[in-house]
Amino acid sequence: MKKIFLMALIGSVLLSCSQKNQEVEEQENPAEIVAESPDESQSSVFGNYVDEGYAQRDQGYDWVSVAVKPGKDGSISISVRSRADRKKPTCTYDTKAYPLSENQYSSYQDGKQIVFSFQDGSLQISTENAADNGILYFFCSGGATLEGTYQKIDGVLDADQIDPTLFSKVLNLQGIGFNVTSVKEEDATKLTVFTFGLKEQEYNESFDLVGEQVVDAEVEDLDSDGSPELMVYTVSDGSGSYGNVYGFSVNNLKSMSQVYFPPTSENPDISQGYMGHDEFALVETRLVQRFPIYLEGDSNSNPTGGIRQVSYKLIPGEAMKKFDVDQVNAFEK
Structure with missing residues (x-):
């Protein structure tokens, strides 16, 4: 990379x-100086994704979100944030990811490849090698991990609860x-x-x-x-x-x-x-x-x-x- x-x-x-x-x-x-306009296939991945806890946030459940925005030179910007109104945020992570295929992007941490896979309004975060998945705990606290599946939502994330970082x-x-x-x-x-x-x-x-x-x-x-x-x-x-x-x-x-x-x-x-x-x-x-x-x-x-x-x-x-x-x-x- x-x-x-x-x-x-x-x-x-x-x-x-x-x-x-x-x-x-x-x-x-x-x-790159000026970002090219994303093509139609790439634009479909942009938006906000959340884990299962987001739907139950009013009941006090913790949650993690992933915001995906256009980057430059074909990359995408990944921003992981979590609930911060009740306790210290669970997961925090920022990276640029680069295309592997039409619906897959990747970034690297300590030489280990992190893969972001998009399909039908969902985002799956994993590692290229299953043995490297321990790196996904690095960005979270309390034994949590970034690994898992997140669903795309319409609109913005809950501004009253999300980590302001x-x-x-x-x-x-x-x-x-x-x-x-x-x-x-x-x-x-x-x-x-x-x-x-x-x-x-x-x-x-x-x-x-x-x-x-x-x-x-x-x-x-x-x-x-x-x-x-x-x-x-x-x-x-x-x-x-x-x-x-x-x-x-x-x-x-x-x-x-x-x-x-x-x-x-x-x-x-x-x-x-x-x-x-x-x-x-x-x-x-x-x-x-x-x-x-x-x-x-x-x-x-x-x-x-x-x-x-x-x-x-x-x-x-x-x-x-x-x-x-x-x-x-x-x-x-």
């Missing part, structure tokens, strides 16, 4: 990449774990990042994001110093979808501090024709950004200047590590 991701990200510019060895809660998102992802690299979550709170989105496994001081901080939402997170040892970096990607609300990066660097496996990412709009070398719609991904030891180039007179929905790809390297800074532009490429869509 990682190879598929790399091909989607940089195949058009003929860069060569290799598969990373990291444990993540979900596979990385293919970096907008994004959740757990990543591991070089013996350090990272938990990234975001929750809607009044006029802002609360991003929380905490670590587990640091030798001296664990990191646990929250940030108020105004006008932007968390869309993904990745880990990699970007400066090859034996300690990982965490990248959290956000997009702005509205039609522009301006991307941003919240970076964190582990210091000698002991503590963690923030990394500075320079705003694209403030860099004249790359900002010409920039109007958002950018996406980010880690490719080997580089942070890669891609966005459409807008020419004069282009509408927001129809950029005609091609694609700009910017590669950043992580370098030391005076107060903190920072990203510096390493390479810029432009090519046609």
Whole structure:
């Protein structure tokens, strides 16, 4: 799956990449700039699915739901949430799944393939190999599992009961774990990042994001110093979808501090024709950004200047590590 991701990200510019060895809660998102409209067969899988407990929620039964939305480059977005008004949520999981066949999609966790099968208004979650089904307990508490069959419902899920978590992802690299979550709170989105496994001081901080939402997170040892970096990607609300990066660097496996990412709009070398719609991904030891180039007179929905790809390297800074532009490429869509 990682190879598929790399091909989607940089195949058009003929860069060569290799598969990373990291444990993540979900596979990385293919970096396409504008999502293609889903075809009719794919559209039929979109919607909300629930387990048996949902129909008896008014009697106090616990329940788990699966929201399926269109992704990019043919993928679908999977968001598992459960009841949270009476106790801690049972299951929480976010991933991107990629087509296996017309009605089957899959994602990976720790090298194990999770399969999402759609048929006649139902969704079945399982593993490709039955011996790997223990991985489906990882996303749940109290001995619960994601494995099972969920039925599609009309309309929205019960807003008074459902877990308000907008994004959740757990990543591991070089013996350090990272938990990234975001929750809607009044006029802002609360991003929380905490670590587990640091030798001296664990990191646990929250940030108020105004006008932007968390869309993904990745880990990699970007400066090859034996300690990982965490990248959290956000997009702005509205039609522009301006991307941003919240970076964190582990210091000698002991503590963690923030990394500075320079705003694209403030860099004249790359900002010409920039109007958002950018996406980010880690490719080997580089942070890669891609966005459409807008020419004069282009509408927001129809950029005609091609694609700009910017590669950043992580370098030391005076107060903190920072990203510096390493390479810029432009090519046609």
